[in-house]
Amino acid sequence: MAFFHPLIFATGAAAAAAPIIIHLLNRRRFKIRDWAAMKFLLDAMRKNRRRIQIEEIILMAIRTLAILMLALAIARFTGCAALNKLTFGKGTSQTVVYVLDDSYSMGQKISGSTLFNLALTDMTEQLRKRHQVDQTERVVVLTTSRPDDPLFGPANVTEIESLINKIKALQPSDMRTSLEGSLSAARKAFEDPQAQGARKICIFSDFRRSDLDPKQTENLRLTFKSLEQIGVSTSVVNYGRPCRGTNLTMQSIELMDKSAVAGRPSRIAFTVRNNGASSSAAGPLQLSLRYPAPAGSKDKYAAMSLPSQKIPAIDPAGTHRIEYNVTPPAAGPTVLTASLEEDELSLDNSASLSLDVKDAFKVLVVDGRPDYADPLESESIFFRTVLDPNDTGDKGCKPEVITPEVLPGTRLGEYDLVALLNVAQFPPGSEEATTKVLEEYVAGGGGLMIFAGDRLNIEFYNKYLYADGSGPAPYKLLNPLTCPDKRKPWSIDASSIANDHAVRTFLGPRSALLEGIHIYTFQACDQGSAKSGTVAKAPRVLARFTDSNTSPAIIARPYGKGGVVMVMTTACPRWHDWISDPGMTYVEFVMDCLNMLVRQQREFTELVGRKIQTELADDLKDAVVTLMTPRYPKVDILNLQPVSDKDGKPILRDNKPFVQYDNPLYAGYYAMMFSLPDKTTREMFFSRNPDPVEGELAPGRPEEIQAALGSSRFEYVDRSGSSLRDMFASGEGKEYWIWAICAVLALLGVEVFLGQRFGHYTN
Amino acid sequence: MVTEQEKLELHKYLDPRVLAKISRLDLLARLVVEGFISGLHKSPFHGFSVEFASHREYVPGDDLKHLDWKVQAKTDRLVIKQYEEETNLKSTFIVDVSESMRYKRDGKESLTKYHYACAVAASLAHLLLHQQDSCGLAVFDDALKAYVPSSSNTNQIKSICHALDVQQPKAKTAIEPILHAIAEKVSRRGMICLVSDLFPGTGPEADNHIDSLLRGLQHFRHYDHEVMVLHIMDEDELDFSFQGNTMFNGLEATGRLTIEPRSLREAYLTEVDNFCREVKRKCVANRIDYKRISTADYLDAALCSFLAARAAAARKASAKR
Known part of the structure; x- marks a missing residue:
């Protein structure tokens, strides 16, 4: 009752x-x-x-x-089983919300069909039966992927076959199950003033254990409780069943470097998880790359297959990580796709990584000794040569050398890294402004390298760049120290090398090479002056000299979104002979610092369902923005407008208008095209990958479902072993008050x- | 000569609600009787005690005032009207003053059964004394509380009213021995009028109450009295129209009972009706006049019943001769 x-x-x-x-x-x-x-x-x-x-x-x-x-x-x-046999319950109204889980785990294959097809059949049967019994009830059909966009209703079903055909045309989405959103949408439907009579919600889902974690279902419990409070009765049909065969999931695909550059190997990490029942050997991981085609090609984009990667047998619930260097052939929007062989759940067998491949890193080198007579005397000659040995940018780096006087007028935002080499100070009168620009640049994600030298104005550094610990400089500087006996120069202490990407060249057996590096003079610093703030984090010493005080040699400091590396000696062989190190550690150190410090590429790869957003830079303000989804041509190309407020005024983000796509529900890559008034176009790729957690097919037990919903007051049908009986046989839903x-x-x-x-x- | 207006004025004294406001019983009796008489078409003073018997041939020496002139005019014969001897009717009223007679329905304008019985007895006595008959009174409960021997003295009505006035209903009833005792006291043949609610107690003797009553009345019949029973009942006792849970506290220590009266009304009325019917049946079998009177009835009902019974008695006496 x-x-x-x-x-x-x-x-x-x-x-x-x-x-x-x-x-x-x-x-x-x-x-x-x-x-x-x-x-x-x-x-x-x-x-x-x-x-x-x-x-x-x-x-x-x-x-x-x-x-x-x-x-x-x-x-x-609202009735009971005995009353249901009577006909006088007809004419009373009720509202029934059918929630269909269309998460991709419902695509699990079972004997020639899928769980999703089974759920569709059950739901259509229920709808048909209900329609025969009571044609006055209000029906809402929701899918978990689009809870706010009901497939049907709330309305009376007038043409049942039309609704059933609409339901049968459904396909599993690429989304993860989100019952909370569906129940919230159901509650809204029940709060409709026209939603009279009994209220019932039928949930057709596979209830995976991964979706039922009590720690992550607090909101679900609150929502379910609110439904109970308004008298909603619930029926739950559980289709979940464990994986019996192979089920590998592409857990992640990520760029290990901060940014990808054309012609330079980029380290990519792939992680595969075995969500199957056994540790049978998996097939190879197929890799393919879609990149901008060379000029003159017929197509705008070219595709190439990369060597497949062999995956060893993985234990159930185990993972295997592969790191692989991929060298993008050209700059521009690029998509790397990794695919596994098809198995019991196929949607999670592939993932993609979208990259905005640069043609080269742009490095601004500020040479503190511009008045050299011989180029070899300059501070930057070796540093620049390391970055671009051929002076053509073919190694993925384009350094630009300037003098300190030019720095105040330079737009730092265009560069991935700024290197201050023995710069005495900023031009007089612009110290404060230039320091502020530099701070904003680093805090915004840029990289800064500072090399010491004989020209360094310690007073300037301490006042502006150290700024009592709030500036980018990690320590308060002291006077340089020179080795008293040139026959016994200092070196870099091998035991002081930190486990950090910037100094990885000194790690392992290569640490022996440090003995061959002779340091004659270095910039001393006050180690007790280190401070930590919200933007300027605590500095970290990556390497130390072998002087009696083990003074810091290389110091790193996170600063805002960017980072700072300060080397307490010169970039040229004025205070050391590091350049002539036969182990080429100077070259590797500079390149590693470059990779560590360059501006982080924006994230183009997310999980399915996460919004796609991008700011419109000044050159794109007048562009017409369109978006092509992975389902193109089934889903037409979408036209995106800048996000605006109620008055039609564009909303700004970082002082720029932006476009947004709210419903990237399909896995794959989305191509966003900017058509400019001059007939040229630019593109961006955004990858949306299936949530790998959804690929874990372990079904939840009834008590786990109860814990997730925070209640046991619901009708439960386990469809893994029993047939679906008439969910309304209890007679609930009819009203007999009259x-x-x-x-x-x-x-x-x-x-x-x-x-x-x-x-x-x-x- | 009484005018129509005066008749109406007097008739209102037959209404028990009006009588309840009159405290003096002798005054009440006078008003009732005059009100009653004013409603009759002919005077009751002729035909009560001066009864025509037969004709005989006139013989010289007969008083000419007894000559029937109408017969002489029709038949040209001289006949003399003969009358029965003018004797005083000797009546005795036996009034029950037991506690059960104390009952009256709610309201200021209602009479207790005892007051109603007193009004009946006093009115009839007044009527009889007014026509030169004699009447007496006996008042009883479980004992004979007062006895006024029969007399036609003009002050008799005052004695009767006084005897009725001083009694208060408070004791149980013991009707049979009382009736036997009174029967022995009233030696001369006359008329006996019992005014009572006839209610029995609740003890074992109550089951034979009617027989006991009849035995007492038969004693009067044995002495050739004309016996009449005026059964006084309150209107409540006749319709039992109470509502709501009520605890009925029996008068004469007859017990208590808490009930919803509506649920028992029908059964109660059946019991009452059976009782009255049985009493009446047995009275008739013993040639005793029986009249049930409600305290809500006008007193003329009682008076009429009495007169009718008296007339019937006279007719029977004539028939015997």
Whole structure:
């Protein structure tokens, strides 16, 4: 038995005892009357005592029943199994929300079909049956991938076959299950003023254990509780079943470097997880690259297959990581796709990585000794040569050397790295402004390398770049120290090398090479001056000199989104002979620092469902923006407008308008095209990969579902082993309050009639 | 001569609600009787005690005032009207003053059964004394509380009213021995009028109450009295129209009972009806006049019943002769 207002029924049921209580109280409350004809009264009583008792019991039973019926009516009794066989429940209305889990795990294959197809069949059968019984109920059909965009309703089903055809055309989405959103949408549907009568929600889902983690389902419990509070009854059909065959999942694909550059190997990491039942050997990992085609090609983009990667046998629930160098052939939007062989759940067998491949890193080199007579005397000659040995940029780096005087007018935002080589100070008068620009550049994600030297103005550095610990310089500088005995120069202490990408060249067996590096002079610093703030984090010493104080040699400091590396000696062989190190550690160190410090490529790869957003730079403000989804041409190309407020005024992000696509529900890569007024186009790729957690097919047990929903008050059907019975066989959903009212009236009529007949009431 | 307006004025004294406001019983009796008489078409003073018997041939020496002139005019014969001897009717009213007679329905304008019985007895006594008959009174409960021997003295009505006034209903009833005792006291043949509610107690003797009552009345019949029973009942006792849980506290210590009266009304009325019917049946079998009167009835009902019974008795006496 179900009620809209169970509390009212409980109260009414308690009130049913009222006639008995009133009767008992009345027996204690009476008038006293002297009476002469007592014999006749006693005789009459003696002869009729049993009859009167029976009559009182009958009347009391009728009164009690009438109150119960009234309670049923007010509490809006919605039926039970016995009543369901009666036809008079027809005409009462109810609202039923069907929630169909179209997450990609529902695409698990079972004997020639999928769980999703099974759920579709069940749902359509239920709809058809319900339509035969009651055509007045309001129906809402939701999918978990688009809870705010119901497939149907809320409305009465007028053409059942049309609805069923619409449902049958559904396909599993590429999304992860999100019941919370669906239940919230269901609640909105129930709050509709037209949603009269009983309220029921039927959830067709596979309820994977990974979706039922109590720590992550707090909101789901709250939502479910709110549904219970408004009297919604719930039926749950669980299709989940464990994986019986092979099920490998592409868990992640990521760029290990900060950015990819054309012609330079980029390190890519692939992680594969075995979500299958056994550790059988997996097939190879197929890799393909889509990149901008060379000029003159017929197509705009070219594709190439990369050597496939062999994956060894992985234990169940185990993972295998592969790091692989991919060299993008050309600059521009590029997509790397990794695919596994098809298995029991195929959608999670591939993933893609979108990259905005640069043609080269741009490095701004500020040479602190511009007045050299011989180029070999300059501070930057070796540093620049390391970055671009051929001076053509063919190695993926384009250094640009300037003098400190030019720095204040330079737009630092165009560079991935700024290197200050023995720069004495910023031009007088612009120290503060230039320092601020530099700080904003680093905090915004840029990289800064500082090399010491004889020209360094310590006072300037400490005042502006150290700035009491809040500037990019890690330590307060002291005067340079020179080795007293040139025959016993200092070196870099091998034991002080930190495990960091920047100094990885000194790690392992190559640490022996450090002995060959001679340091004659270095910039001392006050190690006690290190400070940490919200932007400027605590500095970290990556290497130390072998002087008696083990003074810091290489210091790294995270600063905002960017980072700073300060080398306490020169970039040229003025204070050391590091350049001539036969182990080429100077070259590797500079390149590693470059890779570590360059501006991080923006993230183009996310999980399915995450919004696609991009700012419109000044050169793209007038562009027409279109988006092609992975389902093109099934889904047409979308036209995106800059996001604007109610008044149509563009909303700015980082002082720029932006476009946004809210529903990237398909796995694959999305191509965003900017068509400029000059007929040229530019493109960006965005990858959206399936959530790998959804690929874990371990089904949740009923008690886990109860824990996730925070309730056990729902009807549960396990479809892995039993057939779907009629979810509405209980009769819930029909309302009988009008009949309860009729019963109340009839009972009152009978009570009055019998009361008069028995002589308890006067006619 | 009483005018129509005066008739109406007097008739209102037959209404028990009006009588309840009159505290003096002698005054009440006078008003009732005059009100009652004013409603009759002919005077009751002729035909009560001066009864026509037969004709005989006139013989010289007969008083000419007894000559029947109408017969002489029709048949040209001289006949003399003969009358029965003018004797005073000797009536005795036996009034029940047991506690059960204390009952009256709610409201200021209602009479207790005892007051109603007093009004009946006093009115009839007044009527009889007014026509030169003699009447007496006996008041009883479980004992004979007062006895006024029969007399036609003009002050008799005051004695009767006084005897009725001073009694208060408070004791149980013991009707049979009382009736036997009174029967022995009233030696001369006359008319006995029992005014009572006839209610029994609740003890074992109550089951034979009617027989006990009849035995007492038969004692009067044995002495050739004309016996009449005026059964006084309150309107409540006749319709039992109470509502709501009530504890009925029996008068004359007959017990208590808490009930919803509506549930027992029908059964109660059946019991009352059976009782009255049985009493009436047995009275008729013993040639005793029986009249049930409600305290809500106008007193003329009682008076009419009495007069009718008296007339019937006279007719029977004539028939015997």
